[in-house]
Amino acid sequence: MASELSFVRDKMLxxxxxxxxxxxxxxxxxxxxxxxxxxxxxxILGIVVIYMIISASLPWWLNSVWNAxxxxxCRDIVIASAGEGATGACWAMIRERWHQFIFGxxxxxxxxxxxxxxxxxxxALAPVLFAGQKKNMSIILxxxxxxxxxxxxxxxxxxxxxxxxxxLLGGMLALAQVQPxxxxxxxxxxxxxxxxLLWGGSVWVPIVALMGFAVMGVxxxxxxxxxxxxxxxxxxxxxxxxWWLFIDVPLTQxxxxxxxxxxxxxxxxxxxxxxxxxxxxxxxxxFSLPIGILLALGRQSDMLIVKTLCVGFIEFIRGVPLITLLxxxxxLLQYFLPPNTNFDIILRVIILVTLFAAAYLAEVIxxxxxxxxxxxxxxxxxxxxxxxxxxxxxxxxxxLKISIPSIVSTFIGLFKDTTLVAFVGLMDPLKGVxxxxxxxxxxxGIYWEPYIFVGAIFFVICFGMSRYxxxxxxxxxxxxx
Amino acid sequence: xxxxxxxxxxxxxLSMLIYDTRYRSITIQLFVLVLFALFLAWLLNNTAVNLxxxxxxxxxxxxxxxxxxxxxxxxxxxxxxxxHFRALLVGLMNTLVVAILGCxxxxxxxxxxxxxRLSKNWLVSRLMxxxxxxxxxxPLLLWILxxxxxxxxxxxxxxxxxxxxxxxxxxxxxxxxxxxxxxxAVTNRGTNIPSPLFDRGLGSLDIGFMTLNLTTLAYLAVxxxxxxxxxxILTAARTQQETTGDRPVTWWKSVLVLLGPVIALSVALGxxxxxxxxxxxxxxxxxxxxxxFTALVIALALYTAAFIAEIVxxxxxxxxxxxxxxxxxxxxxxxxxxxxxxxxxxLRVIIPPLISQYLNLTKNTSLGIAVSYLDLRGTLGxxxxxQTGRELECMLLMMLIYLTISLIISALxxxxxxxxxxxxx
Numbered sequence: 001m002a003s004e005l006s007f008v009r010d011k012m013l014x015x016x017x018x019x020x021x022x023x024x025x026x027x028x029x030x031x032x033x034x035x036x037x038x039x040x041x042x043x044i045l046g047i048v049v050i051y052m053i054i055s056a057s058l059p060w061w062l063n064s065v066w067n068a069x070x071x072x073x074c075r076d077i078v079i080a081s082a083g084e085g086a087t088g089a090c091w092a093m094i095r096e097r098w099h100q101f102i103f104g105x106x107x108x109x110x111x112x113x114x115x116x117x118x119x120x121x122x123x124a125l126a127p128v129l130f131a132g133q134k135k136n137m138s139i140i141l142x143x144x145x146x147x148x149x150x151x152x153x154x155x156x157x158x159x160x161x162x163x164x165x166x167x168l169l170g171g172m173l174a175l176a177q178v179q180p181x182x183x184x185x186x187x188x189x190x191x192x193x194x195x196x197l198l199w200g201g202s203v204w205v206p207i208v209a210l211m212g213f214a215v216m217g218v219x220x221x222x223x224x225x226x227x228x229x230x231x232x233x234x235x236x237x238x239x240x241x242x243w244w245l246f247i248d249v250p251l252t253q254x255x256x257x258x259x260x261x262x263x264x265x266x267x268x269x270x271x272x273x274x275x276x277x278x279x280x281x282x283x284x285x286x287f288s289l290p291i292g293i294l295l296a297l298g299r300q301s302d303m304l305i306v307k308t309l310c311v312g313f314i315e316f317i318r319g320v321p322l323i324t325l326l327x328x329x330x331x332l333l334q335y336f337l338p339p340n341t342n343f344d345i346i347l348r349v350i351i352l353v354t355l356f357a358a359a360y361l362a363e364v365i366x367x368x369x370x371x372x373x374x375x376x377x378x379x380x381x382x383x384x385x386x387x388x389x390x391x392x393x394x395x396x397x398x399x400l401k402i403s404i405p406s407i408v409s410t411f412i413g414l415f416k417d418t419t420l421v422a423f424v425g426l427m428d429p430l431k432g433v434x435x436x437x438x439x440x441x442x443x444x445g446i447y448w449e450p451y452i453f454v455g456a457i458f459f460v461i462c463f464g465m466s467r468y469x470x471x472x473x474x475x476x477x478x479x480x481x
Numbered sequence: 482x483x484x485x486x487x488x489x490x491x492x493x494x495l496s497m498l499i500y501d502t503r504y505r506s507i508t509i510q511l512f513v514l515v516l517f518a519l520f521l522a523w524l525l526n527n528t529a530v531n532l533x534x535x536x537x538x539x540x541x542x543x544x545x546x547x548x549x550x551x552x553x554x555x556x557x558x559x560x561x562x563x564x565h566f567r568a569l570l571v572g573l574m575n576t577l578v579v580a581i582l583g584c585x586x587x588x589x590x591x592x593x594x595x596x597x598r599l600s601k602n603w604l605v606s607r608l609m610x611x612x613x614x615x616x617x618x619x620p621l622l623l624w625i626l627x628x629x630x631x632x633x634x635x636x637x638x639x640x641x642x643x644x645x646x647x648x649x650x651x652x653x654x655x656x657x658x659x660x661x662x663x664x665x666a667v668t669n670r671g672t673n674i675p676s677p678l679f680d681r682g683l684g685s686l687d688i689g690f691m692t693l694n695l696t697t698l699a700y701l702a703v704x705x706x707x708x709x710x711x712x713x714i715l716t717a718a719r720t721q722q723e724t725t726g727d728r729p730v731t732w733w734k735s736v737l738v739l740l741g742p743v744i745a746l747s748v749a750l751g752x753x754x755x756x757x758x759x760x761x762x763x764x765x766x767x768x769x770x771x772x773x774f775t776a777l778v779i780a781l782a783l784y785t786a787a788f789i790a791e792i793v794x795x796x797x798x799x800x801x802x803x804x805x806x807x808x809x810x811x812x813x814x815x816x817x818x819x820x821x822x823x824x825x826x827x828l829r830v831i832i833p834p835l836i837s838q839y840l841n842l843t844k845n846t847s848l849g850i851a852v853s854y855l856d857l858r859g860t861l862g863x864x865x866x867x868q869t870g871r872e873l874e875c876m877l878l879m880m881l882i883y884l885t886i887s888l889i890i891s892a893l894x895x896x897x898x899x900x901x902x903x904x905x906x
Contacts, residue, residue, distance in 0.1 A: 032603035039602050046604040305510040309517060319887035320880045321844040323858060331872040335531045336524050416620040423850060430622050431851060447630040455619045462618035 060448075063088025066095055070442035093443050094453050100436065101454065104272015104427045110200075110264060112157035114275050116165060117197040119148040121282065123172060124190035127183035129468065137176050137183070145169040191286075198271075198279065200263035202256045208248055216240035268346045272427030274457060280346070281415040284353040288414070289407075291354065292361025293400075297391065299362060300369050310362070317359035322417055325352045330424040349421050357414040364410055368403035369395065401476050408469035412462045429454045528873070541878070543869045544569070550864050552855045553771050565865045572860030573882065579777055579856065580843040586782035587842060588835075591789025598794050609790070616787035622851055624784050629776035629852040636669045639763045666757055666764055672775055673757035676768040680751025696750065703742045711738045773854040777846065785842045789835060796831035797823070829901050836894040840887055847883075857882060 020026055033043045063082045068074040071090055078088035094101070103111060123144045130136040148169065152162050175182055192206035216236045223232035256262075271279065298310035317325070329348040372395060380390035400407070422431035434450045437443050498508045532539060544566040551561050556574040559567055598609040616624070642659065659666045666673040683695035714734050722728040757767030800823050808818040847858045855863070857879060866875040 032601065035601065039600075042597075042600065042602050042605045046602070046608055049608070303506050303510050303513075305514050309513065315888070316884065319884040321847040321858075321883060323847045323850065324862065324876065324880050324883065327862065328876060332876055335528050335873055338527055339531055339534060412618065416618075419620045419622045420848070422622075430620060431626065434626075445634065447627070447634060451623055451627045451630075455623050458620055458623070459615070459618045463614065466618070 060087045060089055064091050065089070066091050068092035069096075071444065071446050090446060090449055093437065093446055093449055097433075097437050097443075098453075100433050101273045101429050101450075103275050104433065105270045106266060106272070106275060107264070107270065109156065110266060112152050112155035112161065113197045113200070113263065113266075115151045115155055116148065116157065116161065117194045118278070119144045119151070119165075120168075120190060120197075121194065121278075123169065124187045127176075127180065127187055132180070134176060134180055137180055138173060141169060141173045141176060145173070191283075196263070198266070198275075199268075200265040202252065202260070202262040204252045204255045204259075204261075208252045208255070209244065212240045212243040212248065215243045268344050271346060273429045273433050276346070276421070276426060277415070277418040277429055280350055280353060280418045280421065283350050284357055284414055284418075285411050287354045288357035288361055291358035293365055293396065295358060295362035296365035296369060299366055314359045314362050317356055318363065322353070322356050322420055323423055325356055326420060326424045328352065345424065345426065349424065349426065353414065353417065353421075356417075357410060360410050360413070361407060364403050364406040365399060367406065368399035368401075371402050372398055404469055404473055404476070408465055412465050415462060415465070416458065429457070532873070537871070537873075539873060541874055543865075543871055543874070546869075548865065549868070552860065554774060554855065565861075565869070568860045568865060569857070569878075572855060572857040575774075575854070575860075576843075576846050576849075576856040576858075579774065579781065579846045579849065579854075580839075582778050583781040583785065583842050583846070584839050586778065587785035587789055587838070590782060590786035592793050594786060594790035595793030595797070598790060599797060613787045613790050616784050617791070621780065621784045621845055622848060624780035625776060625848055625851050628779045629772060632667075632772040632776050633669055636667050639666075639668045639670065639759060642666060642668070642759050642764075666759075668764065670763070670769070671772055672770040673764040673767050674770055675754040675756045676766070677752055678755045680753070681749070683750070699746060699750075700743070703746050707739050707742050711735050714738065771854070773849065773852040776852055777849050777854050781842055781845060784845075785838055788838050788841075792831055792834045792838065796827040799830045800826050832897060832901070833894060836890060836897075840890050843886060843890070844883065 017023070021030060034040045059082070063078045063086055065074045065077045065088055068077060068090065069092070071093070074088070074090035074092055078086055082088065099108065099111070103114060106114060123141055126137045126140040126144075130140065145166070148165050149162075152165065172183060172186060189210070192210050196203060196206045216239065219236040219239045220232050223235055226232075227235070295310050295314060298306050299314065301307050301310075326349060329352040330345065333348055334342070376394060376398065377390070380394040385393065419428045419430040422428040427433055427436075430451075434454065437450055438446060498504050545564050547561075548563055548565045548568040549561050550568070552559055552568065552571050552575075554575055555571050556578060557567075557571060559571045594609050594612060598606050598613065600606050665675075679696055683699055685694045711734075714731055718729050718731045755766045757764040757769075759765075804822055804826065805818055808822040813821065846856055849856045850858055850863065853859070861875055861882075862879045866872060869875070
């Protein structure tokens with residue numbers, strides 16, 4: 001009898017639904033936007049700000065005009081379509097002048113050369129940036145191939161260049177599947193190729209200059225067994241210097257006289273826009289990292305004189321604005337160099353920007369070196385490694401990994417600073433080209449559009465760099481906390 | 482019994498200079514020193530030869546010649562009859578005033594943005610992220626140019642402010658109106674702001690090489706005096722708190738001491754504001770602040786604030802959660818937790834990068850050249866350089882001045898760092 005009246009439930013009740021305010025969107029809103037009087041005020045303020053921005057700018061964006069010959073024409077079109085008092089963006093200016101923003105005064109029939117150089121730059125960077133990631137590398141090479149096929153066609157590249165590019169990229173794609181490490185050779189050869197593509201001239205100039213490196217390599221391998229690494233390196237560098245100083249120029253002339261192959265040469269003052277910014281930025285980034293590492297090691301060194309020199313150099317460069325250094329490049333180098341030497345202004349600017357970035361990098365890397373526990377140095381010593389081996393195998397990989405975020409933000413700063421070359425008369429995209437466009441009678445009084453266009457491109461590049469640094473940090477993370 | 486034989490006395494061989502670690506560092510350093518000396522000699526020799534071929538000599542005498550150009554914004558008296566040195570000083574003052582104003586504004590904005598970015602409010606933190614990313618990833622030059630262009634091309638002309646009789650009769654409003662209770666007018670020529678005037682000013686004192694404005698000096702003396710007295714009051718309060726446990730109420734004393742004397746001095750000197758007013762075709766009275774100055778300050782403040790916000794955010798994040806939990810476990814209220822536990826530790830992380838941002842801002846003021854702001858680079862490195870043709874002297878002097886400013890700031894930073902360093906035992 002009692003067993004029929006069971007007081008123990010033998011089935012679970014289904015869980016009841018949570019109260020409305022504790023679930024779904026309502027809960028999220030309550031917790032994230034309206035959790036208290038202060039937060040609610042902030043939210044309302046935020047909404048008001050967003051509303052103000054959108055209500056002020058949305059019609060302007062929606063009324064954009066892409067087809068017009070001048071700013072006045074743009075405004076007429078906007079008023080005709082959207083009524084009196086309406087505002088609208090005049091992207092027709094970008095449509096008409098985009099090539100100046102990208103290439104400056106580079107000869108239009110040669111546009112395929114910077115385009116090709118840019119595509120190959122990405123292809124050359126892929127093996128470095130995505131070392132060991134076969135899939136990413138192949139994707140990038142594929143994208144570059146498609147990009148170049150289309151753009152080279154549009155820019156009217158000669159068929160030979162088109163076929164050579166396709167062959168090169170196809171070969172690289174195939175190599176990426178088999179031996180991705182070997183692609184670094186292309187990266188190593190790329191600077192010479194890029195120089196030749198951009199500035200043009202005889203094809204033998206970069207080839208003969210590269211042969212100097214070949215001389216260095218051959219001399220080193222021949223001598224290293226007999227003289228040891230230090231001595232043979234010294235002799236190899238000496239031989240290469242001899243090659244560049246005495247053999248390079250005459251040999252180039254002789255070969256060029258026999259086989260005058262080359263491209264139309266383009267002067268530095270025809271460079272401009274993002275072509276200039278990227279040329280300066282990429283070159284300076286490439287060279288500033290090794291110099292920065294050396295400076296940082298010098299600053300950490302026990303040798304008093306080396307340390308003093310490095311500290312003096314770093315503090316001097318960091319203490320003065322970049323503009324003064326650029327003016328040094330344009331005004332003072334003529335005093336410091338032997339009389340009647342005069343070399344290219346872009347090269348001078350690149351050297352100064354490189355030194356500038358190197359000083360900042362040195363401080364960043366010094367931070368990484370200082371952050372390493374001294375046990376790492378002692379362990380390297382205990383293993384009997386000499387100074388350079390210890391640095392290369394133990395200290396620097398860890399120190400550089402620690403300082404990746406700061407290194408990349410220094411690079412971003414450097415790339416943004418390439419706009420300052422406008423002050424020494426080069427045509428950067430921001431001040432140089434925009435000023436030319438705004439000085440045109442047709443586009444006088446236009447200001448939002450060029451700055452938005454240039455700013456957006458800078459934003460994409462810099463933001464991309466900072467995202468890549470986050471990716472790299474995650475990839476290199478070895479602690480398993 | 483084995484006897485340890487002495488190490489054979491070694492003789493010095495030349496190869497030991499490279500292969501013996503005892504001598505190697507000396508060899509390398511000597512080598513570097515010689516190379517450096519050769520490099521310096523080469524540079525100096527080139528410079529001497531180049532100067533000689535150009536028929537120039539290296540001296541700074543030109544600094545005492547008549548400058549002959551006008552400077553729009555001058556904090557110390559200057560006319561085009563003044564010397565180049567005077568122009569240099571005016572430029573330096575202009576650099577410093579932009580730097581100081583920019584630092585103050587950037588800090589205020591940066592701290593607010595940094596804290597709001599950590600807020601639990603989803604919308605606000607996203608908005609702040611957008612702001613920070615936008616300003617960090619776009620060159621400063623763009624912000625300077627854009628603010629300058631907007632200020633000088635979209636603001637009304639002075640005549641738009643005029644109210645004619647017909648308009649008054651028809652009840653029409655003028656095309657533009659002044660802001661802040663009719664005291665500030667933004668026109669395409671600049672911003673007109675009220676200027677302080679004194680009925681009974683103290684005049685100025687000529688002490689040979691420069692004139693001192695006694696009114697300014699009086700204000701400075703009073704302000705520093707009040708700060709010192711306030712400091713004494715707070716110290717006394719702290720002493721009393723430490724001996725008796727009771728902290729006396731001091732806030733009204735502080736307010737009185739800090740504000741009272743300044744107000745009294747202003748009344749005594751007859752301080753009043755001269756408000757700009759439209760007469761004829763332009764505004765008269767008050768101070769005309771050039772747009773180049775405003776644009777430079779706005780752009781520098783907005784740009785640097787984005788970096789400062791990141792520094793503040795990472796500084797607060799660097800303090801582990803255990804610290805605030807421990808403070809709560811001790812029974813401290815949230816406000817005191819912030820003041821006594823979190824902030825002192827966060828500041829230790831925040832201050833060094835913050836100061837290097839101040840340094841960057843100071844150096845970035847040289848971008849004022851983009852909007853023709855006559856700062857140090859504009860006067861000494863710009864017009865003076867072009868007029869006298871002395872590139873070498875002007876550039877060296879300018880670098881030296883910037884370097885001195887930077888070194889002073891970093892010396893202050895090092896001083897601060899050593900004072901707040903965790904004392905390791």
